[in-house]
Amino acid sequence: MTCFGLLHVRIATCFIGLFSLLGVCFSLIYCVISSQNVQPGSARPNYKLAAIPMIITIITILFLFIGILQQKAKHLYPFVVLQVIMSFVVSIMLVMMMICALCETRYVLNAFIGKVDNPEEYKLSVTILISVLGFQFLLQLWTTRAVCCCYRYFIDLERFEFRKAQFIL
Numbered sequence: 001m002t003c004f005g006l007l008h009v010r011i012a013t014c015f016i017g018l019f020s021l022l023g024v025c026f027s028l029i030y031c032v033i034s035s036q037n038v039q040p041g042s043a044r045p046n047y048k049l050a051a052i053p054m055i056i057t058i059i060t061i062l063f064l065f066i067g068i069l070q071q072k073a074k075h076l077y078p079f080v081v082l083q084v085i086m087s088f089v090v091s092i093m094l095v096m097m098m099i100c101a102l103c104e105t106r107y108v109l110n111a112f113i114g115k116v117d118n119p120e121e122y123k124l125s126v127t128i129l130i131s132v133l134g135f136q137f138l139l140q141l142w143t144t145r146a147v148c149c150c151y152r153y154f155i156d157l158e159r160f161e162f163r164k165a166q167f168i169l
Contacts, residue, residue, distance in 0.1 A: 010068060013076075013150040016143045017064045020079075024057050057082065064147070073154035076147055083144040087137060094133040101126045 007015070031047040060078040067075025100108045106122075113125040 009146060009150040009153050012146045013064065013068055016146060017061050017068070017079075020057065020064075020143075021061050024054055024061070028054060067154070068150075071154050071157060073151045073158065076151045076154070080144060080147055080151065083140055083147065087140040087144060090133060090137045090140060094130065094137055097126070097130050097133060101130060 027050075031050055035047055060082045063075045063077075064079040067073065097109065097112070099105075109126055109129070110116075113122075113129055116122040116125055
């Protein structure tokens with residue numbers, strides 16, 4: 001089984017796990033750096049709520065790597081479930097941002113892109129936001145598909161080993 005005829009699904013799943021781990025590391029570094037850069041007179045940002053998804057993601061990535069190393073399909077479940085949930089959340093955000101952009105609801109969009117006075121710059125910021133959300137949604141769908149293919153590969157491998165053991169006995 002291959003992803004796009006280029007990579008075996010097991011190697012693609014390893015890359016997905018590695019890049020997901022890098023993404024979590026960069027998010028953690030961002031939280032640490034931005035919590036240290038506090039301007040005088042402003043409140044220190046509270047990133048305790050952001051720690052919960054990061055911890056869950058790290059645990060699912062660990063299960064992903066354990067599943068790859070042990071070739072156990074059941075260890076890939078947490079990562080797939082997390083990707084499905086995140087795809088659902090990103091799709092809702094994408095639809096919400098598109099509706100707000102079409103209706104020109106600046107109140108919601110200002111929370112994501114900040115207050116922009118120039119109309120051209122505002123439209124560009126909204127377009128970039130929607131594009132990034134769309135790209136993230138497509139990327140999550142692809143990673144979910146690749147990990148599901150790896151899951152099927154491990155299931156087939158387990159069935160083959162079981163049948164091979166039955167044939168030998």
